[in-house]
Every structure is written in structure tokens, then in C-alpha cells.
Amino acid sequence: MSVRVKAHTRGPADPLTPDIEAKRRRFQSKWGIAMVSANDDRLAAPIPDPVPGPAPMSLAEIAEQLAELSKLAAQIGRQV
Structure with missing residues (x-):
């Protein structure tokens, strides 16, 4: 018996990630706040x-x- 793992593999990287991260860094430096992700321990x-x-x-x-x-x-x- 074999199991296909294609459904569990990662797809291509999001092409907008660099732009989103750059906007996040500009926002943080402009307003002086730290952005956190949803999985932040705090x-x-x-x-x-x-x-x-x-x-x-x-x-x-x-x-x-x-x-x-x-x-x-x-x-x-x-x-x-």
C-alpha cells in the first residue's frame, strides 16, 4: 500500500512576500511599534x-x- 504525499507538500513561494515584508518594516519604523504574528508567544x-x-x-x-x-x-x- 502506498500513500501519496502530493497534497501535503508545499506549493511555490508567494511572490508578494518580499513586498509585504518591506511594507511591514516601513510601518514598524514609521509608527514605532512591533508587529507580531499570530503565533507569537506573548x-x-x-x-x-x-x-x-x-x-x-x-x-x-x-x-x-x-x-x-x-x-x-x-x-x-x-x-x-
Whole structure:
């Protein structure tokens, strides 16, 4: 039994690769940023878990806090 490997061989090189690389280098030097490819190790860093914060508040709770804040601001305004 034989297996054909023609489907797994590389085709001809992309003729536009030198132009694309030259444009990439010009872009990097013009803007001062480093371009990375999709297989860069820095992109594979794990995403940290979200920081736990306050639970979602209802509109009534938000309105109550805003009312308290406005009372505090009014007291500060009278003192100044």
C-alpha cells in the first residue's frame, strides 16, 4: 500500500512576500511599534480571571445612592 504525499507538500513561494515584508518594516519604523504574528508567544499568555467586584445593583439602589450623593454635595456646598 502506498500513500501519496502530493497534497501535503508545499506549493511555490508567494511572490508578494518580499513586498509585504518591506511594507511591514516601513510601518514598524514609521509608527514605532512591533508587529507580531499570530503565533507569537506573548499572545498565548493566559487571560486572568476577572476581579470580583460589587454585584449588579438595581435601578432603585442606584437612585438611592445618587440621592445620598447629592445630599452630601449640597452639605459640602454650604460649608464652602
